Amino acid sequence: MRIDWDVPVPMSDGAVLRADVFRPDDDGEYPVLMTLGPYGKGLAFQEGFAGMWQRLATAYPDAVAGSTNAYQVWETPDPEKWVPDGFICIRVDSRGAGRSAGLLDMLSEQEARDYYEAIEWAGVQGWSSGRVGLLGISYYAANQWLVAALRPPHLEAICPWEGFTDFYRDLNRHGGILNRFGQAWQDHQIFTVQHGVGERGRRNPNNGELVAGPPTLSEDELAANRVETIGEGKRRALLDEFSRVRTPDLTRIEVPVLSAANWAHHLHTRGNFDGYATVSSPRKWLEVHGHEHYAEFYTDYGVALQKRFFGHFLKDEATGWEQQPPVRLNVRHVDGSFEGRDEQQWPLTRTRWTRFYLDAASATLSTTEPTAEHTADFPAPGPGADFWTAPLTDPLEITGPASARVRVSSTTTDADLFVTLRVQDPSGNEVSLVSAIDAHGVLAVGWLRASHRELDEQRTLPHQPWHSHTRTLPLTPGQPVDVDVEIWPTSLVIPPGYRLGVTLSGRDFQMPGDGPWPVLYGIEQRGNGVFVHDDPDDLRAGIYDGTTTLHTGPHSRTSLLLPVIPPPA
Incomplete structure (x- = not known):
C-alpha cells in the first residue's frame, strides 16, 4: 500500500x-x-x-x-x-x-x-x-x-x-x-x-x-x-x-x-x-x-x-x-440476539397498525378503548406516569415507526412531553437493550414540546407526525390540547409473559436502579445515552416545571399507534 x-x-x-x-x-x-x-x-x-x-x-x-x-x-x-x-x-x-x-x-x-x-x-x-x-x-x-x-x-x-x-x-x-x-x-x-x-x-x-x-x-x-x-x-x-x-x-x-x-x-x-x-x-x-x-x-x-x-x-x-433485497432487517429479541430478515419495503406492508389506549383510571395499556374519561397528573420534573399491558399471551413483534396521540394540559403555558416505550419481564424487571450509545437502552422514545405541536399536514403520516417548528402555540393553563408525538423507528420481539409499557413524563426517562451508570462527557447514561434534555437555559422556571395533566378516554383518544408485525402464516 x-x-x-x-x-x-x-x-x-x-x-x-x-x-x-x-x-x-x-x-x-x-x-x-x-x-x-x-x-x-x-x-x-x-x-x-x-x-x-x-x-x-x-x-x-x-x-x-x-x-x-x-x-x-x-x-x-x-x-x-x-x-x-x-x-x-x-x-x-x-x-x-x-x-x-x-x-x-x-x-x-x-x-x-x-x-x-x-x-x-x-x-x-x-x-x-x-x-x-x-x-x-x-x-x-x-x-x-x-x-x-x-x-x-x-x-x-x-x-x-x-x-x-x-x-x-x-x-x-x-x-x-x-x-x-x-x-x-x-x-x-x-x-x-x-x-x-x-x-x-x-x-x-x-x-x-x-x-x-x-x-x-x-x-x-x-x-x-x-x-x-x-x-x-x-x-x-x-x-x-x-x-x-x-x-x-x-x-x-x-x-x-x-x-x-x-x-x-x-x-x-x-x-x-x-x-x-x-x-x-x-x-x-x-x-x-x-x-x-x-x-x-x-x-x-x-x-x-x-x-x-x-x-x-x-x-x-x-x-x-x-x-x-431492498430492505435487510436484524430484528431485535429481548435476550440481545438478532434475527436477520429480508424484506421488500419499509414500513412493512403487512404491518398491522394497532392502537394501544392509555387508561388513567387503571394505569393500563390495552387495545380496548376506555369507556370513561379520566385524568392523571404528574409534576413535569418528576418520573411521570406509567401504563402497562397485561402479561402477553402470545409473542408480540413491534417493528417500524410509531406515534402517540395525547390529550394534555398544563398548569403553565407550555409542557415537554417524553413518550418512552418500555418492556418488563415476567418478574417485573426492566428489560434493557444495548443501544447505539447506552448499554441500558429503552425500546423507543418520542419527544415533543407542546407549543411546537403544529403539524406540517403535507408531510404528516399517521405513523410519523411531522412538526413544522416554525412558530410556537403557547398553552392556556388548564385547557387541554391534542398533540401528536413522533416515536422513532424501533424493533423488538416481546415474548409471552412479558409486558409492554409506556411512560409519559416531562423529562428524560431514567432506568430504574442504583447503577452505577456509565458516564460519557459528564452525562450519566440511564436509558438515553448522552442524548439528554436538561439544559437549564432551555427549561425556564415557571414554564417547564408545572404540573402536567394527561387526559384519557373515548373523547380524548390518548393512545399509541404501534407497528405490529403478524407472525408468519
Whole structure:
C-alpha cells in the first residue's frame, strides 16, 4: 500500500484542504472511497477514542482481525481492508479542522461545496478510475447526504452509515426540546482537533506530524476561526435558515444509496430511515442493525455488505448485489440476539397498525378503548406516569415507526412531553437493550414540546407526525390540547409473559436502579445515552416545571399507534 500524507486538495476560492491517500502500490487506476470531516484524519482511533476501541477489539474481535490497525481512524474505513481489494481510501480534513486551514463551519454550505470539489478532484487524478463513493459513520454519513444532493459528476454511490439528515429535528432539538449532546460533542470531538490546536493536541503515530497543525494558535485565535454551530442552534428555538441550509434536500439524491441504520440511536436512527424513504434514486437499499454505534461498520458482517455494494457500483464486479433485497432487517429479541430478515419495503406492508389506549383510571395499556374519561397528573420534573399491558399471551413483534396521540394540559403555558416505550419481564424487571450509545437502552422514545405541536399536514403520516417548528402555540393553563408525538423507528420481539409499557413524563426517562451508570462527557447514561434534555437555559422556571395533566378516554383518544408485525402464516 502506498500512502501519501497531506496531499493538497485545491478549492476554487484559493483554500487548500489536506488529504491522506491510501492506494495500491502500482500504476493502476482504482475507484475511490472518500470521507471529509472535522475529526482529524491523523488522530488514531486507539488514542482519540480509547474506550470505544477497547470495546470494539474485545467484543467484536473480527472487526480488528486481518489488519495491523495502524491506520484506524474513528468512523472511517480501514485502508488495510480495502486497498488490497483494489480501492483507494482518501481522508480529507474539512476546512478549519485537522491539517486544513480556514474557517471551521460544520455542516455548512461551504463545507458541502468543499466536499463536492474534493470529489471532483479525486475523480480526475491519474490513479483514479473516475468513480468515487462515500463511506463513513455519523458525521461522515451526515455530510454524505448534503454533498450527494449537490450531485457531483464523479460521485457514483454513497453508504451513509448511521448518519442524521435533519439538523434541527435529529441533532439539535428533539420535538423542539434542546438536546444537550451537541455541546458536549462539539467541545470534545471537534474543537479539540481544530486546525491550530497544534502542540496542545496529539500527533499522528504514523508520521509524527501534529494532528491539528502545524500552527499552534491561541484560544482567542481559534475562537475567531470557527462558527459556534451548536451555540447558534441552541440560540435558535425555531427552525430557521441556519438549520435549513444544514439539512439536505434528499429528493435531489439520485446516485445508488445503501442507508445503514441502528435501531436505537437518538441522533441517527431517524435520519437513515428518512433518507432511504425520501431519496429519488430508484437504486436504494436499507439495512438495519443493532449493537453499539460504531461496531457493525467494522465487523465482517458490515465490511462484507459494504464491499458487495461498492464492488457492484464502483467496479462492476459480480458481487451478487443485483439480488440484494431492498430492505435487510436484524430484528431485535429481548435476550440481545438478532434475527436477520429480508424484506421488500419499509414500513412493512403487512404491518398491522394497532392502537394501544392509555387508561388513567387503571394505569393500563390495552387495545380496548376506555369507556370513561379520566385524568392523571404528574409534576413535569418528576418520573411521570406509567401504563402497562397485561402479561402477553402470545409473542408480540413491534417493528417500524410509531406515534402517540395525547390529550394534555398544563398548569403553565407550555409542557415537554417524553413518550418512552418500555418492556418488563415476567418478574417485573426492566428489560434493557444495548443501544447505539447506552448499554441500558429503552425500546423507543418520542419527544415533543407542546407549543411546537403544529403539524406540517403535507408531510404528516399517521405513523410519523411531522412538526413544522416554525412558530410556537403557547398553552392556556388548564385547557387541554391534542398533540401528536413522533416515536422513532424501533424493533423488538416481546415474548409471552412479558409486558409492554409506556411512560409519559416531562423529562428524560431514567432506568430504574442504583447503577452505577456509565458516564460519557459528564452525562450519566440511564436509558438515553448522552442524548439528554436538561439544559437549564432551555427549561425556564415557571414554564417547564408545572404540573402536567394527561387526559384519557373515548373523547380524548390518548393512545399509541404501534407497528405490529403478524407472525408468519
